[in-house]
Amino acid sequence: QKSWKLYQLDVKSAFLNGILEEEVYIDQPEGFVVKGSESKVYKLHKALYGLKQAPRAWYSEIDGYFAECGFTKSQSEATLYVKTRGEVSILIVSIYVDDIVYTGNNQAMLEEFKQDMMEKYEMTNLGLLHHFLGMGVIQTPTSIFLHQRKYASTLLSRFGLSDCKPVAIPLVPTEKLSKDDGSGSTNEEQYRKIVGSLLYLTATRPDIMF
Secondary structure, X not given: OOOOOOEEEEEOOHHHHOEOOOOOEXXXXXXXXXXXXXXXXXXXXXXXXXXXXXXXXXXXXXXXXXHHOOOEEOOOOOOEEEEEEOOOEEEEEEEEOOEEEEEEOOHHHHHHHHHHHHHHOOEEEEEEOOEEOOEEEEEOOXXXXXXXXXHHHHHHHHOOOOOOOOOXXXXXXXXXOOOOOOOOOOOXXXXXXXXXXXXXXXXXXXXXXX
């Protein structure tokens, strides 16, 4: 991975930056009703949290800004952007709602991008990427590793398995199977939650998928 480092920015109140392209009206909020105009409504110019148009409005806003800054959008991934300078310098940016992850081989371009974004939007500079979408990220001089240590520990606690001891295989070889072992019926909802949670865990541990 050429020793490139991954950095992260967090957009504060991202959806409030979106400009609406259609007319949206809302009732006057409780506590802010104008006396004598109780029957009137507000026309929104910018998106609010809770509006179904908010995610699209924010994406259109950030997509337009990246285009102004000279980024090229990936043809296969709509949230991935690339900017080049000269023949060797490159900056790669990925967005996921209000999280922005970026990397590149030119430190000046990385710093310039960070400053431009923080001037354009209200942001928190999170520095080197350590966590993303529930996954932990470990960066070394030569490699980048993904892990879900915290997520796995949370699952053990959530499903009452914190005191269980690890084993080499998923089923005891000497276990005698039967159609009815005399126990009560299985909680189907709980079972589905466990299976779904384990499937997400395989994102960084494909070896446990089978």
